[in-house]
Amino acid sequence: MTRIDDLPIRDELRGKSPYGAPQLDVPVRLNTNENPYPLPEPLVARIVERVTEAARHLNRYPDRDAVELRTELAAYLTRTTGHAVATANVWAANGSNEVIQQLLQAFGGPGRTALGFEPSYSMHALISRGTGTGWLSGPRNDDFTVDIDRARAAIAEHRPDVLFICSPNNPTGTAVEAETVIALHDAAQDAKPSLVVVDEAYVEFSHRPSLLRLIEGRRNLVVSRTMSKAFGAAGLRLGYLAANQAVVDAVQLVRLPYHLSAVTQATALAALEHTDTLLKYVEQLKGERDRLVEELRAVGCEVTESDANFVQFGRFADSHEAWRALLERGVLVRDNGVPGWLRVTAGTPEENDAFLDAVRKLKKESTP
Numbered sequence: 310m311t312r313i314d315d316l317p318i319r320d321e322l323r324g325k326s327p328y329g330a331p332q333l334d335v336p337v338r339l340n341t342n343e344n345p346y347p348l349p350e351p352l353v354a355r356i357v358e359r360v361t362e363a364a365r366h367l368n369r370y371p372d373r374d375a376v377e378l379r380t381e382l383a384a385y386l387t388r389t390t391g392h393a394v395a396t397a398n399v400w401a402a403n404g405s406n407e408v409i410q411q412l413l414q415a416f417g418g419p420g421r422t423a424l425g426f427e428p429s430y431s432m433h434a435l436i437s438r439g440t441g442t443g444w445l446s447g448p449r450n451d452d453f454t455v456d457i458d459r460a461r462a463a464i465a466e467h468r469p470d471v472l473f474i475c476s477p478n479n480p481t482g483t484a485v486e487a488e489t490v491i492a493l494h495d496a497a498q499d500a501k502p503s504l505v506v507v508d509e510a511y512v513e514f515s516h517r518p519s520l521l522r523l524i525e526g527r528r529n530l531v532v533s534r535t536m537s538k539a540f541g542a543a544g545l546r547l548g549y550l551a552a553n554q555a556v557v558d559a560v561q562l563v564r565l566p567y568h569l570s571a572v573t574q575a576t577a578l579a580a581l582e583h584t585d586t587l588l589k590y591v592e593q594l595k596g597e598r599d600r601l602v603e604e605l606r607a608v609g610c611e612v613t614e615s616d617a618n619f620v621q622f623g624r625f626a627d628s629h630e631a632w633r634a635l636l637e638r639g640v641l642v643r644d645n646g647v648p649g650w651l652r653v654t655a656g657t658p659e660e661n662d663a664f665l666d667a668v669r670k671l672k673k674e675s676t677p
Contacts, residue, residue: 339654340643344541359575371571392522405535405548414563417442424469453481480645482615511617513539528553598655624649638667
């Protein structure tokens with residue numbers, strides 16, 4: 310049987326595993342940071358209307374520049390952050406992963422490097438390697454925060470072409486202060502200069518305001534977002550960025566022609582019409598997230614401060630064994646490979662109750 314490594318594959322991809330979380334058929338699945346609430350019926354009906362209209366023109370290519378969608382995304386950012394964003398400052402793609410890929414195609418590539426602070430979103434490293442960009446891992450403190458002095462030293466030493474800052478960070482849930490982002494941005498400009506990407510996939514769940522305002526006056530700073538989490542639209546695959554217009558112009562040099570289908574654009578536009586309703590679900594999930602933090606600590610777990618829709622908890626002598634014990638009780642969480650820790654997505658109250666019951670039983674059985 311032919312294996313991947315038997316093929317003439319690029320050296321930097323040899324021995325690597327594809328990204329993915331287990332998709333197991335269990336009663337409670339809290340491992341992929343999905344929004345647990347189905348889209349409300351009025352939104353589903355509006356999607357049908359918009360997609361029906363788009364279907365009448367599928368013999369034609371979609372709007373190559375997705376102008377209407379980008380305009381509505383800019384309006385959403387302006388309204389929810391208080392920072393005015395224009396259509397020309399927004400770009401959309403098939404999930405935030407494609408946004409990251411396009412940024413690395415434009416600003417990374419062979420002979421260039423990207424740096425992130427691990428543990429963090431593993432796709433930053435995977436997409437870097439996929440675009441031929443060298444990957445460098447920067448330091449974090451024991452509490453998973455970013456130490457400014459150590460980070461500055463790493464930036465000065467490695468002089469990366471692209472710098473990733475994930476806030477809130479996946480898988481730890483920790484947010485990054487604006488002052489830290491500014492300090493790292495300035496260090497990156499002194500060292501290279503380089504593109505700084507702030508990944509805000511989970512920002513709607515944060516206790517802190519968005520860092521979007523920081524793009525003002527910083528031409529090399531980008532904020533990336535997604536509709537997968539807060540909008541409950543993981544199946545849509547719609548991500549977007551906000552940045553200086555020149556950055557938007559740059560990614561258009563590498564994007565594939567007509568990369569966003571007419572159906573994707575129509576569905577995203579329908580979802581944006583129902584923003585207020587969808588953000589009410591976000592408020593419910595924030596409350597459930599905070600309840601998980603409180604109750605996990607009450608049963609003796611260590612918990613990382615979370616600004617996301619998930620919680621990192623531990624510490625376990627064998628995190629994979631703890632993961633398996635929870636799975637045997639019908640609850641699937643995420644083992645991200647961070648020694649001693651697991652990650653659970655905030656689900657519905659009923660799902661969270663089942664998870665907490667499973668943890669209590671696990672803790673009781675493990676107590677001498």
